Amino acid sequence: MNAHDSERISGLLEQDGMERAESEDDADLVVLNTCCIRENADEKLYGSLGWLKPWKEKGIELGRERQIMVAGCLAQKDKDRVRKRAPYVDVVMGTHNVHRAVDLLEHASMSGGITEIFDEAVIDDHALFPSALPVRRERSYNAWVTIQIGCDNTCTYCIVPSVRGKEISRPFGDIVDEVAALARDGVTEISLLGQNVNSYGRDLSLDARRAGDADIKLRPQFGELLRAVGAVDGIRRVRYVSPHPKDMNLETLMAMAETPAVCEHLHYPLQSGSDRVLTLMHRGYTAQKYLEKIAQARSLIEDAAVTTDIIVGFPGETEEDFVQSLEVAAEAQFDSAYLFIFSPREGTEAAKMQEHFIAPEVMSSRYDRMKVVLDHSAIIKHEARIGRIEEVIVEGRNKRDADAFTGRTRQNKLVHFKSADALRAGTYATVEITSAARFHLSGQLIEVGAEPTHKVRLSVQAL
Numbered sequence: 001m002n003a004h005d006s007e008r009i010s011g012l013l014e015q016d017g018m019e020r021a022e023s024e025d026d027a028d029l030v031v032l033n034t035c036c037i038r039e040n041a042d043e044k045l046y047g048s049l050g051w052l053k054p055w056k057e058k059g060i061e062l063g064r065e066r067q068i069m070v071a072g073c074l075a076q077k078d079k080d081r082v083r084k085r086a087p088y089v090d091v092v093m094g095t096h097n098v099h100r101a102v103d104l105l106e107h108a109s110m111s112g113g114i115t116e117i118f119d120e121a122v123i124d125d126h127a128l129f130p131s132a133l134p135v136r137r138e139r140s141y142n143a144w145v146t147i148q149i150g151c152d153n154t155c156t157y158c159i160v161p162s163v164r165g166k167e168i169s170r171p172f173g174d175i176v177d178e179v180a181a182l183a184r185d186g187v188t189e190i191s192l193l194g195q196n197v198n199s200y201g202r203d204l205s206l207d208a209r210r211a212g213d214a215d216i217k218l219r220p221q222f223g224e225l226l227r228a229v230g231a232v233d234g235i236r237r238v239r240y241v242s243p244h245p246k247d248m249n250l251e252t253l254m255a256m257a258e259t260p261a262v263c264e265h266l267h268y269p270l271q272s273g274s275d276r277v278l279t280l281m282h283r284g285y286t287a288q289k290y291l292e293k294i295a296q297a298r299s300l301i302e303d304a305a306v307t308t309d310i311i312v313g314f315p316g317e318t319e320e321d322f323v324q325s326l327e328v329a330a331e332a333q334f335d336s337a338y339l340f341i342f343s344p345r346e347g348t349e350a351a352k353m354q355e356h357f358i359a360p361e362v363m364s365s366r367y368d369r370m371k372v373v374l375d376h377s378a379i380i381k382h383e384a385r386i387g388r389i390e391e392v393i394v395e396g397r398n399k400r401d402a403d404a405f406t407g408r409t410r411q412n413k414l415v416h417f418k419s420a421d422a423l424r425a426g427t428y429a430t431v432e433i434t435s436a437a438r439f440h441l442s443g444q445l446i447e448v449g450a451e452p453t454h455k456v457r458l459s460v461q462a463l
């Protein structure tokens with residue numbers, strides 16, 4: 001969500017006439033779009049603000065105005081601290097103010113530093129859903145599409161609900177229209193984005209009922225949305241992040257199974273394999289339920305890859321709890337996982353459980369032990385792909401080998417392969433998988449399929 005907000009801020013600035021600078025020496029503006037969900041975002045922020053002070057002062061020497069903007073959820077949470085520690089920052093703005101970026105910069109230019117943080121999303125199409133704003137997509141063939149903002153859950157470790165506000169679903173038709181517009185623009189792969197995508201629509205039917213609409217079809221379900229966007233002409237791949245295990249229903253899995261465009265990949269955050277810790281985390285499911293659901297997903301969706309998020313060292317996690325997490329992770333046989341060490345986020349319930357915090361050395365040893373289990377299943381899953389013919393979408397040249405390209409399979413795995421001909425990013429190709437490693441596959445190009453139809457972005461210098 002944070003990365004997508006950055007694309008929106010870039011899009012707004014480009015629409016206003018700015019261009020991406022090659023280095024900070026060329027730049028008139030630096031935007032730091034922060035995210036406070038984990039770890040030391042603040043250290044990184046203040047580190048960057050340290051070197052930006054002389055950068056800004058140099059601007060005065062050079063006779064050009066240089067501006068600094070700090071955006072995102074850390075800015076929102078720590079606005080006063082940012083102002084105090086770095087009074088030279090021109091604009092501090094929150095997650096609900098993205099649409100105001102250009103106005104705020106102009107205002108700061110005329111009347112000095114400004115801070116603007118809206119506590120709630122503004123009920124106005126443009127402000128509410130960042131997808132309604134101009135965008136500068138990092139990749140021209142795929143795109144994020146926001147379907148929902150905020151989160152109504154209360155996971156005790158998580159800062160998101162307090163910085164992103166309550167859950168609001170974007171109208172069904174607007175989402176499908178945006179996907180159709182993207183497809184006309186040459187995008188073939190979309191990722192639906194939300195904090196809890198499979199509860200999509202819950203608020204829409206509640207609102208309709210409150211308004212007295214007795215005929216309202218009970219909430220548009222997430223599964224229906226998958227089917228609708230998957231049916232858009234030109235869309236070949238649909239992904240989504242992230243669902244919540246407690247809200248996963250059969251309809252979503254059936255929609256995945258029955259919609260050819262929806263990729264065979266389920267990112268399914270486990271967080272912990274101990275029921276006791278899951279309760280402390282407020283997750284609303286048991287390890288058993290979790291395992292049953294992925295077994296169901298694998299039985300319905302042929303060849304489904306399952307990936308996850310796991311937190312080690314939640315306050316009060318005992319050795320026994322942790323061993324249960326190891327066992328559940330081993331049984332789940334994940335294709336890959338994001339593994340996190342618990343980090344207390346100011347203001348969350350878990351941050352108040354200080355007397356139960358786990359010693360850092362115990363957390364890091366648990367991290368290493370969990371990684372062994374996750375790496376083991378990743379390699380097994382990857383080796384199982386050897387000999388298969390996979391469809392990949394080309395991402396670009398392999399950074400380490402000039403003759404090789406990197407593509408992504410429908411299961412979201414990276415594949416490196418050689419091609420004598422240059423392949424444009426966004427091209428579809430088929431590749432036979434010849435070897436496997438923990439984080440990628442290698443293969444041999446079989447055939448180049450559809451070329452991308454999107455426009456190529458030329459850098460200004462090249463013209």
Ligand code: 5AD
Binds near residue numbers: 157311
């Ligand atoms: N500490 C560690 N990991 C966290 N996550 C969210 N909050 C925290 C925290 N306080 C992880 C969860 C979530 C992912 C996006 O980040 O695993 O699924």
Ligand code: SF4
Binds near residue numbers: 151152195
């Ligand atoms: Fe955070 Fe839980 Fe909401 Fe995910 S579902 S954003 S972990 S509160």
